[in-house]
Amino acid sequence: MSRAVFKSNEQGQVVLFPASLDEKVPQDSPARLVNQIVDNLDIAEIINTYKGGGTSAYHPRMMLKVVLYSYLNNIYSSRKIEQALADRISFMWLSGGQQPDHNTINRFRSSHLKEHIHRIFTQ
Numbered sequence: 001m002s003r004a005v006f007k008s009n010e011q012g013q014v015v016l017f018p019a020s021l022d023e024k025v026p027q028d029s030p031a032r033l034v035n036q037i038v039d040n041l042d043i044a045e046i047i048n049t050y051k052g053g054g055t056s057a058y059h060p061r062m063m064l065k066v067v068l069y070s071y072l073n074n075i076y077s078s079r080k081i082e083q084a085l086a087d088r089i090s091f092m093w094l095s096g097g098q099q100p101d102h103n104t105i106n107r108f109r110s111s112h113l114k115e116h117i118h119r120i121f122t123q
Contacts, residue, residue: 021093031090034069041123049112058100063108064120065094078102078109 025031038061046060069091070081082102084091100108113120 021089021097024089025093029090030072031069031094034065034072035094038065038068041120043120045116045119046112049115058098058104058108060108060112062095062098063100063105064113066091066100067105067109067113069094078105081105 041064043060043064046064050057050060066081066085070076070084073084075081075084079102081091082099082105085095085099
């Protein structure tokens with residue numbers, strides 16, 4: 001009887017050429033569609049809701065991509081969106097690896113997106 005052979009399972013192994021997130025998101029992924037659509041939207045009105053000074057903010061285009069993709073996936077809770085940004089490759093790809101917390105996501109939705117969402121959807 002032959003012995004079973006298993007593939008190596010080294011979670012801490014260093015890779016010489018790590019795979020980019022772009023390679024991990026299929027070309028037909030809905031995340032790519034959301035990315036393309038939001039990249040072509042005029043979001044000047046949302047950008048104008050930001051005040052100067054203070055610390056830098058997450059780019060509203062990235063935040064809009066994450067929020068719209070979350071809604072597309074029936075994720076509405078800011079805490080679940082925050083978790084998806086940490087766990088799911090498509091979310092990581094859309095955010096460029098940035099991980100806004102749930103308070104930042106809620107603040108974006110209420111302070112910057114709320115008044116302009118209808119106009120965004122009519123473009």
